[in-house]
Each structure stands twice: as structure tokens, then as C-alpha cells.
Amino acid sequence: MKLADCLDGDRFWADLLAQAEIGALTPRGLRRLALDDNDNRARLWLIEQGREIDCHAYHDALGNVFLRREGRDASLAPLLIGSHLDSQPSAGSYDGTLGVVAGLAVLRTLHEQGIEHQRPIEVVSWTNEEGARFAPGASGSSWFAGQRDAASIVKARDSDGIRFGDALDHCLVILEDTEGTTFRPEPYVPHAFLELHIEQGPVLESQGVAVCAVNGIQGVNWYNIEVHGQANHAGTTPKAARRDAFMGAHALIGALKDAVAEQDEQVRFTIGKFSVSPGSTNTIPQSAEFTIDLRHPSQDVLDALDTAFLHLGEQQWAGCSVSLEVASRVAPVSFDPALMEIVDSSAKQYCPNAPQLVSGAFHDAIHLAQRCPTAMLFTPCREGISHHPDEHIERADAVVAVRTLASAVEKVLAP
């Protein structure tokens, strides 16, 4: 009998509801900020579940927690699966947690069925994926994958001025006092990494598909733009004498939109912040500031738009000059083709019409992909809503998704 078929869907769902109690909001939702009391309790909950099924836990210098099911050859690099248990301040109960609990369900099934495997398998919960309390996010996974060093991560402070490093030390003390977990200071290079996550977008729901393979993560460029005009009286300043920063920004954004429209439909172009100064109804704005979030799966497209944006930022708009600053550039990631083939074929066992999606959001997998073969699975969430207590997934979809993960695990572990 296949691993996926033996998986106890009721037990999986009960686990998902149980973890959602830790930091639950009323009437629904979750608040489990990285390294806060609830986030630490969630670690202990995971370690305790592992103890019940003879999976020893390990924790590392970043507070990442791993449940290990030993293989016949303990020297082989483990297959790693998981996601994160921390949340946004006012979140749902599935973002991140689904991937950890799904990994736990796979371990439970292996245990219950007494299935042996050559290679060890570990389920991980990464520290501070969200970046909501300490920015930036994906702290645990980026450190583990050698993408960021601990010294820079621990310097971050939350809005109360608490250092990441101090909150982490507190967490590590708790873990040291906990039975069933052992400190493992160094990262390792996994055999592969698999992450199941909610889509956080509307595509799968609209297609009626319960699970699909994710073939990569979009690249994203962030820009900060300021348009410099001249404040003046709205009534007395004739048209020819105006240097209206709002009108400059409006014209510039028109040109930016035109540049975006020359690319394909996959471009995502968002102006999420926009403000004018001094901000008075009868005063021509002196300046206008806004941000751009630009995403695409192709580095070539991002580069073409980057060049176009920088060129437009050098021009005058409605008599106003522009400062355009690149705040960050993150390259797109394409997942490992062989691993993609495994997760895609697993998804299509259950959903023959499953598409392959590109992730528009970041995930821990973006860092693991730099270290080992990596792939992801998505399952739909209602109306694409996440980072909100209204985040919702259908139980039947989630059970299909976790069986798909189990099927992929079985294929990766096969000798």
C-alpha cells in the first residue's frame, strides 16, 4: 500500500486544529509572532508530537526545530520537508503551519506503518519566516542555507526595541530545558527540500484544483521614487508656472505603466505606498513619494523593466525632477527540474489538470533552492486571502495536498 493512501486525513486535520490553538485569536485567526511565547510553545508542541512517534528533535543556533526519523543509513543527507510555525500579527491558521503539520503527518504515517527507509527524513519549522516582528523574514532558512549570516540577523529589533538575538537566546534556553531535543549547532546540506504551502492567490480556487506543483518563485525588484516639484498656491499659480509634484508623479506612472504593458501578463506591478507633501487641498504638492513592487518569473523581463524604469526616472515629468532608488533586487528562482517532475507527477495523480504555478510570494524554499534540490506544492486558499484571520482552506483540498506530499516523499526516498 502506498504511503499516501495510508495517511490518516482525520489525524492530520486534528493536528492542524491543535496547533492553531496556540496563539489563537477570537473569534478566529492566529497571532504567533516569531520567538514570542506562543511561537516558542508551538516549537514545544512540535517536539512533543515527534516524541510520540519516536522522532528525536534537533534545534539549531537560529531556533529552527527539526524532527528526525532515522534512516537505515544515518550518514546519508536527510530529505527535508517543512515550512514555518510563526505568523503575521493578525493571521490565519494555515500559512506556514500547513507545511509543518503536513510533514508531521508524513512522519506519523511512516511510523504507524513501520516503513523503513535508507535515507533519514526530517521535518523542519523555520524561525521567523514572516518577518513581521523582526525584518527581514526567512531568518532561519536563509541562515541554514548559507545566504545570510547570524551576526546580521540577530541585530534586528522589534517595535518594542527587543533584539532578535535576545529573543532567540530566550528561546534556546527553553529548548535546552526541553526533553527530547538536542542542540545541533551547524546547518547541513539536505538531500532535497520540499515545502507545501497555501497559494495565497486565487488561481487554484478558480480552477477547482486541490494541489499543484510550483516551478519557481518570481523575482522582485523594489523601488523608492520621489518626484520633486515646487509648492505653491493652487489658485494663483498659472498652468505655465506650475511644477506640480503630483502631476509629475501621475505622468511618470503613466509611462511606467506603458513600459509594463509591453511585457507579458505575468508582470506584477504594484504601487502600494503613495504620499504627497505638504498635503493641503489648496497647495500644489512640493513632492510626491511612492514605492514600486515589480515581480516576474524571468530575470530578462525584470532586467528590461529595470532599465526602462531607471531611464524614465532620469527624465523630467510635468517640470519635476525625479529621484529613483532601487531598494532591493531579488532574482527569480527556478526549482530543480527532477524534483519538480516528482512533485508535478504526484499532484497529477490526484488532480490531472493541475497547473504548474510560479509563486508570487517569497517562501523559505527560495533560500533552500540555493543549497539543495528544492520544490514546492500549493493548495488553494479561499479568495486568495492570507495574512488575515479570514484565511481559509477546505479540509478536502488540504487532505489531497498532504497525500500528494506523501507521494512525493515516497518517490524521493525510494532506493
Next chain:
Amino acid sequence: MKLADCLDGDRFWADLLAQAEIGALTPRGLRRLALDDNDNRARLWLIEQGREIDCHAYHDALGNVFLRREGRDASLAPLLIGSHLDSQPSAGSYDGTLGVVAGLAVLRTLHEQGIEHQRPIEVVSWTNEEGARFAPGASGSSWFAGQRDAASIVKARDSDGIRFGDALDHCLVILEDTEGTTFRPEPYVPHAFLELHIEQGPVLESQGVAVCAVNGIQGVNWYNIEVHGQANHAGTTPKAARRDAFMGAHALIGALKDAVAEQDEQVRFTIGKFSVSPGSTNTIPQSAEFTIDLRHPSQDVLDALDTAFLHLGEQQWAGCSVSLEVASRVAPVSFDPALMEIVDSSAKQYCPNAPQLVSGAFHDAIHLAQRCPTAMLFTPCREGISHHPDEHIERADAVVAVRTLASAVEKVLAP
């Protein structure tokens, strides 16, 4: 010899500098908020100047102060000239004050030259033209002209919670204790009203003209607009699923600009406030709010644009609905043609190329025009800057402007 030719330009300029000491900012500028200690001291200064030239003062229920030079027939309606002595929080020394000090210069000249006139002449300083401490402004003139009642004016509170009525009572007690001024509770209907003011725009400076007639004040409509979208993840939400309130606002504003462009160059269209919510770089805006300040000298043009704006506000923009609210509509004012002919011919004595301007800003004259023949004169200010300590006028221009006012007064007073 003509009244204008006898006017002592040095004395006028000395008066202008003397009043600028009351509430002076360092290193330059003025802060004389309506009914504050400095504004009250400015009233007393004006009354004292009147006493020196045998002009008795009157004050009314709104704290407006009038210096009266009696006519041979005291029963005739006075010719009224003046402006205001209050200022914005961080202002220059000429906005409003120029018109009052110019009126004083005319009275001084009539006194020095012993010129008699049939009709009385009064110089007024109106209370709270600026509206900076108590909104809205033009309190004294609007009440005097019967456009607003005292009960609604005194209810206003400043940012410290102080009632206009309480500040006014304090001012009136000071005036009652002052020698040389008499309480005159009721407004009267002037024979005519003349106001000299700085242009607060760049036209006269650019044309090298020291003074010109103003033939009216633009009408102005204010609108509050909200565009309603749907917040969502900037990375995961495909183009077809977006209802981006910023992009909706951008498209709507493009259409508003097109409607404005169909009218003549005199339209002034300003978006002075603009904000998006929730205001996060990687979140599609849920809503965008902005204001419109729309001005034109012609009611027909304002009505045409009003209709167009309301129509555009009923449509969907980038999948977003719109709420468009008219915050206020103020009709344009055209000044009295006969009085305009007098001020225009007076200006052209000194500046043959003097244009006739429409005022883009409000002035006390907008209310007086509802009550009696009214006209205005403008003199240039550097770079059109006002409401700022950098506000600056050239002494030579100002002297020409005050002589022009004297010339117009002489014509109006002529039997």
C-alpha cells in the same frame, strides 16, 4: 496737485516696516494669528496711527477696526478701503498688511494736505481673513457683508480648543479699554470697497508690472474622492484578479485631466492631498483618497467640469468603484465695472501695460462684492511666494501701488 503725487512713499514704507515688528519672526517673517496677542496689538497700533491724524476709530462685534476720516456730509456712505492684519502661522509681512497700511497712507496724505471731501472715507482691518487659527477665514468681512452670521463664526475653535467667541470677547475688552475707538455694533453698506493686495502669483513679476487692476475672483469647487479596491498580496494576485485602488485612482485622474484639458488655459486643477490604504509596499491598495481644488473665473466652465467630474465618478476604474463628494462650491465674482474702470485707469497711469488679472486666491473683497461696488489692485511679490517668511515685495513697486490706490480713491471721492 494730485493726492497720489503728494503721498509720502518713505512714510508709507516706514509704516509697513513698523507693523511688521508686531509678531515678527527671526530672522524674518510674521506670525500674527487672528485674535492672538500680536493681532490685538496690531489693532492698537492702527488705532494709534489714526489718532495722530485725527481719524477716530470704530470697532464692531467681530473685532473689525475702522479708521474714519470724516466727510463734509457725515450722512453719506463711506468709501471703504483696507484688507487684514492677521497672518498665517509662518508668513511674510505683506499679505493683507499692505492693503491696510496703504489705506493708512491715503488717510495720512489727506490729513497732511488738508484735503476735504464730501464723503467720509474709512480704512478697515478685517478680523481673521486667513482662517489659519479659526477656520474658515474672512470672518470679519463675511459677517460685515451679511454673508455669514456671527453665531456660526464664534463657534469655531483653534487647535488648542479655544473658542473664536472667547478670543473675540478678550479682544473686544481690550478695544473697550482703548482710548480713541468707539464700539459700532452694526455693519453698514459702504459706498464702495477697494482692496490692494499682493498678487500671490508670478504674473506681474514676470511682466515687470508694479500694479494692476483685478477684475474678479475665480470660483472654486472642492471635491473629496475615494476609490474602493481590494487589498491583496502584490506578488500572488494575477492581473485579472486585481482591483487595485491606486491604479483605479490613476486611471480616473487621467480622465479628469482629459476633461480639464478640453477647457481653456485658465482652469486650475490641483490634487493637493493623496493617500492610499493600507500603505504597504507589497500590498495592493484597498482604497485611495484624494482631493481636487478646481478653479476658473467662469461659472459656465466650472459647471461643465462639475458635470464631467460627477459623471466620471459614477464609473468603474480598473475594477474599482468611486465615491465623489462635492465638499464646497464657491461662485466666481466679477467686480463692479465702473469701479474697475477707475482702478484700471489709475493703474495704467503708472503702468501703461498693466494687465487685468483674475484673483486665484480668496480675499475679503469676495464678500464685500456682494454688498457694494468692489474692486481690487494687485502688486507683485517675488516668485509669487506668500504664506511663507520668504514672501517679498519691492519697495518701488509697493510705492507705485499705493499711489495707484490713492489715485483711485481721489476719483471715487471726486464730486
